[in-house]
Amino acid sequence: xxxxxxxxxxxxxxxxxxxxxxxxxxxxxxxxxxxxxxxxxxxxxxxxxxxxxxxxxxxxxxxxxxxxxxxxxxxxxxxxxxxxxxxxxxxxxxxxxxxxxxxxxxxxxxxxxxxxxxxxxxxxxxxxxxxxxxxxxxxxxxxxxxxxxxxxxxxxxxxxxxxxxxxxxxxxxxxxxxxxxxxxxxxxxxxxxxxxxxxxxxxxxxxxxxxxxxxxxxxxxxxxxxxxxxxxxxxxxxxxxxxxxxxxxxxxxxxxxxxxxxxxxxxxxxxxxxxxxxxxxxxxxxxxxxxxxxxxxxxxxxxxxxxxxxxxxxxxxxxxxxxxxxxxxxxxxxxxxxxxxxxxxxxxxxxxxxxxxxxxxx
Ligand SMILES: *Cc1c(COP(=O)(O)O)cnc(C)c1O
Numbered sequence: 001x002x003x004x005x006x007x008x009x010x011x012x013x014x015x016x017x018x019x020x021x022x023x024x025x026x027x028x029x030x031x032x033x034x035x036x037x038x039x040x041x042x043x044x045x046x047x048x049x050x051x052x053x054x055x056x057x058x059x060x061x062x063x064x065x066x067x068x069x070x071x072x073x074x075x076x077x078x079x080x081x082x083x084x085x086x087x088x089x090x091x092x093x094x095x096x097x098x099x100x101x102x103x104x105x106x107x108x109x110x111x112x113x114x115x116x117x118x119x120x121x122x123x124x125x126x127x128x129x130x131x132x133x134x135x136x137x138x139x140x141x142x143x144x145x146x147x148x149x150x151x152x153x154x155x156x157x158x159x160x161x162x163x164x165x166x167x168x169x170x171x172x173x174x175x176x177x178x179x180x181x182x183x184x185x186x187x188x189x190x191x192x193x194x195x196x197x198x199x200x201x202x203x204x205x206x207x208x209x210x211x212x213x214x215x216x217x218x219x220x221x222x223x224x225x226x227x228x229x230x231x232x233x234x235x236x237x238x239x240x241x242x243x244x245x246x247x248x249x250x251x252x253x254x255x256x257x258x259x260x261x262x263x264x265x266x267x268x269x270x271x272x273x274x275x276x277x278x279x280x281x282x283x284x285x286x287x288x289x290x291x292x293x294x295x296x297x298x299x300x301x302x303x304x305x306x307x308x309x310x311x312x313x314x315x316x317x318x319x320x321x322x323x324x325x326x327x328x329x330x331x332x333x334x335x336x337x338x339x340x341x342x343x344x345x346x347x348x349x350x351x352x353x354x355x356x357x358x359x360x361x362x
Pocket of ligand 1: 074077102150151173196
């Protein structure tokens with residue numbers, strides 16, 4: 001099979017130049033005599049890889065010096081636990097906005113640690129929109145407000161951040177980091193699993209205010225789950241996910257070389273507009289998320305019934321477009337159009353939407 005347009009929500013497409021670079025360097029990394037897969041994480045060549053990865057990420061996201069960058073494991077899901085364990089006392093109050101499945105999982109993990117308050121939820125409407133948060137809705141003593149910047153499963157995103165005042169804002173940016181510009185200073189802590197928009201699975205990036213790093217944690221918190229210990233060790237308290245960090249570093253370089261995050265955002269907004277315009281123009285296809293909260297990374301849409309959904313997915317597959325099936329919990333279709341999805345992929349999808357509507361089948 002030729003390479004296809006892979007609309008998977010994650011792990012997802014990687015930029016072809018990155019894959020080719022990995023291939024070229026795989027067996028003997030730049031004359032080091034071995035592969036990055038085999039290299040000691042304490043070796044000079046590897047030190048350079050991880051230092052460059054961090055430096056490039058700092059440049060493309062404009063990460064200020066008073067923020068730490070951590071390369072961790074355990075996926076975004078482990079952050080659901082690490083965040084409360086490091087930012088809140090046991091039993092303390094923490095606020096959560098429930099805008100989807102991952103947001104709800106984060107809240108549930110928070111509840112294991114303390115008084116995790118759901119300040120709002122769009123569950124009644126199948127998470128089709130982002131509830132507006134006002135300052136009055138927040139708990140006065142909350143250790144933080146946790147939001148999910150982009151809801152991968154339901155296809156919504158925050159266009160504006162909630163007005164949090166002095167409450168630290170914690171944000172899961174797994175499916176939109178590097179896809180859109182953010183001002184890191186708006187956040188106390190950002191986390192993101194790499195496999196959506198940054199690189200291979202196995203790496204989670206945390207960007208947090210250094211002032212929040214502390215050794216004064218509850219004694220049950222394992223060393224591996226202490227941000228401070230990880231920061232002190234330069235993300236090498238133990239063996240880091242070496243290869244994933246290396247590939248992510250190449251993706252960061254690719255973002256930089258193709259114009260940076262602002263240019264990515266421009267292309268992503270254009271791709272998303274192409275797709276949403278086609279959906280809005282259709283009598284058969286329907287966008288699932290509220291228009292004003294539509295994600296530019298994950299577009300969710302439906303057809304009138306399961307049979308037509310299946311037929312549409314089959315037509316897509318016959319044209320080299322895969323993984324367009326919606327998440328098992330919501331059904332329908334979902335097109336994940338992250339940074340590495342070329343405009344041509346979206347154009348082919350739009351053409352297929354129009355052809356399907358005109359009766360074209362496999
Ligand atoms: C994919 C995803 C997660 C879960 O990521 P894992 O790395 O599988 O733990 C959490 N939050 C969001 C927004 C996601 O898209």
